[in-house]
Amino acid sequence: MRIGELSARTGASRRSLRYYEEQGLLVSSRSPSGQRHYEDEHVQRVRLIQAFLAAGMPSSIIAEMAPCMSEPTEDRARQALKIMGRERARLSEAIDGLAAARAALDHLIEDNHAYLARSTDDGP
Template identity: 85%
Template structure:
């Protein structure tokens, strides 16, 4: 498939797909005319890259993981586990921070609702 079809199937812009290639996250073959060509498995790879990026995993970290995803071996599996453990810990910290912020926001919402209720009742 060509870049336009891969873009349509994944929701990634053509610009993003070219960026993924520049970073080494995606590899295409080229036609004699220089057009990029992708296989069906590239759809899953792009979706995986998008999921990691959406979770806040930096593209540089993904580049470190690519050899682990492309050609598994014992050494690469160890490398992948180290990288994934590090990213999981970072994501967990981010999640904990978001939960704390949401809890604080919930308390403020409740305080403001209580104030408005008292105000409507003429208690303020």
């Protein structure tokens, strides 16, 4: 199938599919005229890439797991689990940092409300 059909079957834009190839996440064959050609198994591969991206994984990390996606083995599955665990820890740390930033902002908002309440009470 050509890139347009893969795009239609997966919902990924043609630009995204080209990006996946640039990042080493997807490999197509080329016709003599240079057109990309994909096989049916590429549909599942693109959906898996999209799932990893939706889970917050950057393409560089997904590329680390590409061998497991192409030819899964127990060792590769263990490696993928290790990578996913590392990414989960990274996301948890980011979430904790955002929660702390939100709490600090909430405190500043409360201080501002208190200031406004005092200035209104002390009015002319």
